[in-house]
Amino acid sequence: MTGPQPPGPDLVVRGGAGGTEARYEDLETLARGSDDLTRTLASVSVRCAAILADPGVIASAVLDPVGAATFSALLLRALDGPDGLRAQTVEHTERAIALRTVAASYRAVDQAQAELLDDLRWTAGAMAVPAAVIAVPLLAGGAVVATGAALANPGLATADVAAARRLDYQRLLTDHPGIVDNLVGAGPGLVSGLALPTGQPGLFAGDVPAAAHLIGSFYPDGTPKVTSLGVDTRADVMKTPPSGIGDLMAGLDYRNNMVDGPDDQIDVRVITHADGTTSYIVDVPGTKVWDPPGSFNPALNDLGTNVHVMGDDLTARERAIADVLHRAGASPSDPVMLVGHSQGGMVAAHAAQDTATGTFDYNVTHVVTAGSPIARFDIPDHVQVLALENVHDITPHLDAAANPDRANVTTVEFDTQYGTVADNHSTARAYLPAARALDASSDPSVAAYRASAAAFLGTGSSAPTMRAQVYRLARMP
Amino acid sequence: MTTMGRHRIPWRRPVIVGLLVLATAGCGAGGDTRAATTSHDAIAARIQAALRQRPDVVTAEVNYQNTLDASAQATAAISVKPGTDLDRTVDAALRLIWQSKLFPLRSINLYVTYDHGDQPGTTRSIDTVRQQAELDRAYGPRPIG
Numbered sequence: 001m002t003g004p005q006p007p008g009p010d011l012v013v014r015g016g017a018g019g020t021e022a023r024y025e026d027l028e029t030l031a032r033g034s035d036d037l038t039r040t041l042a043s044v045s046v047r048c049a050a051i052l053a054d055p056g057v058i059a060s061a062v063l064d065p066v067g068a069a070t071f072s073a074l075l076l077r078a079l080d081g082p083d084g085l086r087a088q089t090v091e092h093t094e095r096a097i098a099l100r101t102v103a104a105s106y107r108a109v110d111q112a113q114a115e116l117l118d119d120l121r122w123t124a125g126a127m128a129v130p131a132a133v134i135a136v137p138l139l140a141g142g143a144v145v146a147t148g149a150a151l152a153n154p155g156l157a158t159a160d161v162a163a164a165r166r167l168d169y170q171r172l173l174t175d176h177p178g179i180v181d182n183l184v185g186a187g188p189g190l191v192s193g194l195a196l197p198t199g200q201p202g203l204f205a206g207d208v209p210a211a212a213h214l215i216g217s218f219y220p221d222g223t224p225k226v227t228s229l230g231v232d233t234r235a236d237v238m239k240t241p242p243s244g245i246g247d248l249m250a251g252l253d254y255r256n257n258m259v260d261g262p263d264d265q266i267d268v269r270v271i272t273h274a275d276g277t278t279s280y281i282v283d284v285p286g287t288k289v290w291d292p293p294g295s296f297n298p299a300l301n302d303l304g305t306n307v308h309v310m311g312d313d314l315t316a317r318e319r320a321i322a323d324v325l326h327r328a329g330a331s332p333s334d335p336v337m338l339v340g341h342s343q344g345g346m347v348a349a350h351a352a353q354d355t356a357t358g359t360f361d362y363n364v365t366h367v368v369t370a371g372s373p374i375a376r377f378d379i380p381d382h383v384q385v386l387a388l389e390n391v392h393d394i395t396p397h398l399d400a401a402a403n404p405d406r407a408n409v410t411t412v413e414f415d416t417q418y419g420t421v422a423d424n425h426s427t428a429r430a431y432l433p434a435a436r437a438l439d440a441s442s443d444p445s446v447a448a449y450r451a452s453a454a455a456f457l458g459t460g461s462s463a464p465t466m467r468a469q470v471y472r473l474a475r476m477p
Numbered sequence: 478m479t480t481m482g483r484h485r486i487p488w489r490r491p492v493i494v495g496l497l498v499l500a501t502a503g504c505g506a507g508g509d510t511r512a513a514t515t516s517h518d519a520i521a522a523r524i525q526a527a528l529r530q531r532p533d534v535v536t537a538e539v540n541y542q543n544t545l546d547a548s549a550q551a552t553a554a555i556s557v558k559p560g561t562d563l564d565r566t567v568d569a570a571l572r573l574i575w576q577s578k579l580f581p582l583r584s585i586n587l588y589v590t591y592d593h594g595d596q597p598g599t600t601r602s603i604d605t606v607r608q609q610a611e612l613d614r615a616y617g618p619r620p621i622g
Contacts, residue, residue, distance in 0.1 A: 235588035236590060239590075250600075256546065258538075258554065286546035287544075341546065343546075395545075422546075429548070
């Protein structure tokens with residue numbers, strides 16, 4: 001009853017080992033090569049110049065004046081001629097400077113464009129209020145005219161209502177998820193704009209994370225409580241080491257399917273290699289509880305965790321993951337991969353960010369996210385991130401930013417449109433087929449990610465074994 | 478634009494809350510109401526009980542979810558006795574779920590493993606929209622919701 005599986009979606013890969021930032025790093029490597037060459041040429045020049053003043057050379061001029069003069073002339077040309085060593089030293093110095101300048105300029109332009117987009121959205125939000133002040137009376141006037149017209153021609157009004165009913169808002173949003181970027185990005189500016197008519201001083205100059213941090217104060221985060229539920233043998237994917245990205249996603253999909261509502265559960269796939277080394281994969285499902293602000297919620301997989309992590313807070317759910325790794329036996333040096341869907345991916349990326357400061361004291365070397373807004377996290381260079389994003393899934397747009405094109409952040413976009421927000425965000429219907437398709441990809445960034453993740457994929461020479469430990473997470477006051 | 482304003486205005490807080498909560502919570506649109514969840518939980522429990530009564534089944538867990546992060550899906554994890562024909566167990570679980578009043582239902586996930594031993598089990602992920610005709614032929618049309 002499974003039937004033939006549909007072909008996977010087309011994939012577009014950005015960033016990673018084959019991305020733009022990697023090319024900037026190549027430019028810097030070339031600049032360093034020019035530096036080395038410059039130093040070598042300068043050293044040779046100095047030694048050649050010393051030869052001209054060598055007493056033996058000077059003494060030989062007495063015996064063979066013509067030969068000595070020819071030798072000196074040739075050496076001087078080699079040193080100071082148009083293509084001489086000194087000219088080449090200058091040329092390579094200039095080249096190194098130019099390469100560094102180009103790399104820095106490209107980076108600055110990328111950064112400026114991202115900041116400009118943020119500023120434009122903020123300004124659009126701020127201008128929305130004055131625009132509304134002007135537009136509302138005009139619209140009201142228009143409504144009066146329209147009402148008059150409708151009274152005169154009832155068929156016209158009926159047609160308008162029918163058209164409004166036909167408008168499929170989910171289809172509109174999922175066809176144009178950039179709307180979400182613009183709405184969220186304009187939010188902080190809109191708040192500032194609301195203050196303008198009141199004449200109150202000061203603007204809310206914060207960006208999306210700053211606003212989310214502010215909202216986080218309405219969601220008490222508490223402290224995590226972790227309970228072991230034992231080893232999970234209910235599915236093959238929990239018993240066999242993953243062999244590719246598809247298997248990684250299948251494990252996350254399974255955990256997501258098994259977690260029902262506020263009973264938050266994550267698992268750790270403990271992979272033991274023939275040489276005795278151990279690596280850990282943590283599967284972190286997404287949001288299951290959509291609670292309003294203002295009250296304590298014992299579920300860690302709630303909307304409050306979304307708001308906190310988007311606000312760059314250390315969340316109770318992240319601390320729970322650290323606790324789970326400790327209970328599973330991970331040491332601070334064992335390689336850890338965090339795999340998360342939606343909120344789970346956000347928490348995973350934030351934990352990876354926190355490895356830089358030691359706040360998350362485990363060796364997170366890899367992160368895989370599915371449909372998670374992670375663009376604003378500062379992922380350390382030693383962490384390899386693979387971010388899967390369905391272009392029709394609005395959730396990755398909730399941070400109003402595109403993932404950075406960095407050598408250690410590979411973003412894979414694919415095009416799966418079911419016409420609803422939830423289906424486009426589904427692990428089973430959207431992300432698992434894309435991950436399976438990714439296993440067949442020969443893209444250099446994807447191939448580099450797979451190669452770097454050999455400790456988790458059972459692709460080495462040894463035949464690793466695996467057990468999956470499941471934990472229940474809860475929030476305590 | 479990364480610094481907070483020096484002068485915060487208290488009434489802005491609820492406004493920001495409203496905006497961003499709407500922006501994020503809006504994504505939960507289309508999920509179940511509390512009453513629907515209770516009803517779905519009861520149906521899932523009946524399917525689970527029916528599966529557990531089968532002689533080939535050792536344990537079974539069934540759930541139904543309809544949220545943003547798990548959309549209109551039924552999941553069954555079933556452990557069976559050694560020697561069981563896995564296809565027959567899969568067939569029985571699919572029939573129970575397909576003939577239930579779990580609505581909407583866009584995917585069915587089945588995980589069947591043997592209770593003991595290293596013999597591999599089976600995993601089935603069925604897109605009920607794409608495979609509706611096939612499911613109708615095998616198990617009859619879905620009941621009226």
